[in-house]
Every structure is written in C-alpha cells, then in structure tokens.
Amino acid sequence: MTYLKRKFFMKNLFVALFVLTTSLTATSQVKATAFPDAGFMAAFPTKPEVEKNQIDTKVGKIQSTSYSCEGEDFVIVLSENVYPAELITKLGDTGVDGILDGVKNGAIKNVEAQMEGKYAPTLDEKYLYNEKYKAIRFAGTTAEVDMEAFCIVKENHFFIVILMGNTKSEAATQFVKSFKLIEK
Template identity: 25%
Template sequence: MNASNLRAIARLLPVLVLVAGAAGCDRSKWNEQSIRDGGFRVLMLPQPHYEKRQLDTPIGTITAHLYSMELRDSVFGVGYSDYPEQVLRLMAPRRMFTDVRDGWMKRINGRLQGEGIDIRLDGTYPGMEIVASGTVNGREAYLRGRFYLVGNRLYQVVVFGNRDTMPVADVNRFLSSFKLIPPREVSDITIQPTPDKKP
C-alpha cells in the first residue's frame, strides 16, 4: 500500500458528511444521545439523522457511519469508521489526522487557522482539533472539528455552516460533550437509522 492510498482512505469521511444532508429539526431541547454501536455519547437534538455507507478503498470496503443534525444553517455531526490494522501500522495517528484535515480543506476549499492542535480524549487517546473557513455550496462557511483515534476507530466530531448564524455556545457544548461509552455500559438511548425517503 502506498502513501497516496493511505491518504485516500483517511479522507473518506468528509465526503459522507458533506453529502449526507442533515434532517432539519426545530425542537430546541438538547439531550444526551448514547450510541452503543459507535461506542460514544454526545449532546444533540432529539432523533439525529443517521447514515451508513460502504466506501470503496484501495484495500477494500470501509463502513462509514454518521449521526448529524441541523441547527441555524449549521450541521453538527459525529462520524466514525473502523480502519484495518495494516493502515494503523503504516500511518501514525497525527499523520492520519493531518490527512483527514487536508481532506476537509479540499472539500470546502478551506483555509486553516493554524495547523491543528494536538488534543487527548479522556487523557489517553490521541486527537487533533482544527478551525477553518471555506465554502459549502457556494456559500462562505466556518468549520470546527475534533478527530480522535481510539484503537482502530477514527472519530470525527465536526460542526460547519454559516459563521454569522452559527450558535457558538452550542458548538462549544457539542464538541465538549463527546465522550466514550465504557464497554460494559448499556446505552440509555438507541438511535435507529432514518428510513430512506421514497422517490
């Protein structure tokens, strides 16, 4: 596997996030969504949109999962994918985060504020936080994201949208609320996939 293949794999999820299309929701009550299969919990509006895709890569199919919601012209999303061990052996975590970051920049024609800050999840798992501006569907957009590698699972916790209307307090609350679920803990809420719309 060469370096270009590794970069292609790391950049897959931004494609899913940008084309998913979060379902609009005018309910204002945030609550904790516990996603047992994804191994995480996060504050979101009730019944976030769920999308699952099989993404073809140079080393086979990778499944990408996305939970998202829309609020005031901004999309809040948590995406994750499990990567093969051979990818992790060949790519250090920061290199993976950098390639994911670059994938986002390409998708939104973005400009980074800094290079990305090294962070930790639960004081243990490596991560990166980015802030950027760019364009989505021809409109100026602002993006904040945090990437984490937990074992072989890459999480992307991202908010992007109209900077003028983006609810900053909600962005901070959303990003800070992302937590791992202990393996033996039973989830409080099970989110079912959103039914496909018939044409």
C-alpha cells in the same frame, strides 16, 4: 399590604419563580444520547440523520457511519469510520498521525470546494483525547463560514466531528461539550 395586593404579589412571584425554574431546568436538561454500537455519546440538538456505508479501499473495507443534523445557523456532522484493526497496528503512531493529517487536509479541501473560497486557519493542534487517544482539532474560515473540527483515533475507530456555520451557538457548544467516547 392589602389582601388583594398580597394575592397579586404572590401570584406574580409564583409565575416568576415558575418561569425561572422552567428555563433553568430546560437549559440544564441537555441529554446526551448513547450510541453504544458506535462507541460514543452526544447531545445532538435535533435527531440526527444516520447514513451507513462500506467503502472499499486499497487497505481494505472501511465501515463508515455518519450522523448529521442542522440547527438554525449551523450544521453538525459526526462520522465514525472503522478501519481494519490490523492496518492500524501495522501503521503505528506515525501512520495514525498521517491519517489524522489526511482527515484534516481532506476536510479543508472539501470545505474550500463547497464554499468556493480559501481556508484561513485559526486553530491546528494535535493532542491526546482523554489523555490516551491521538486526536487533532482544527478550525478556520472559508468564504466567511466558520468551521471547527476534531478527529479522535480510538483503536481502529476514527471519530470525525465537523461543525460549520455559527460554531459558537449554544446548541453547537453544548454538542461539543457533551461528546464523549464510551469506554468498554
């Protein structure tokens, strides 16, 4: 191999390795941001808009904080709702199951109203998140728009995550994989 060919080959090899390394590094560097006051961490694809509300209900004041962001073809909404601790204790497991069902039914009704279509479920299951927190996950389609959601109850904190649109996009999938509760 002549000197020029070798130099050209080495330069192209260096560029190819640089591009490969950079793309692998960029893909693996999805960083989760901790929200310690809310008790979770997640890798939002873009900086989320944060909105705080206090809701007066028959059972007391509920503190609600929502984190939302949009991707190219999806929307993520994460809501943390803090119920009065004594209420959750009083409700027990049956009451918490009722709240989980209420969250699911309320989300479905909202999607049906917004999308003006009937919800067709593809997933509906209760499970234990981290093998200790009651949770529900559900998914379906309304007017050709996909939705995936899960709700986790940790003590008197309810975390509700809803993805709409292309729920299988890489950024949406990374977000779901990165979501973790922060244990104290």
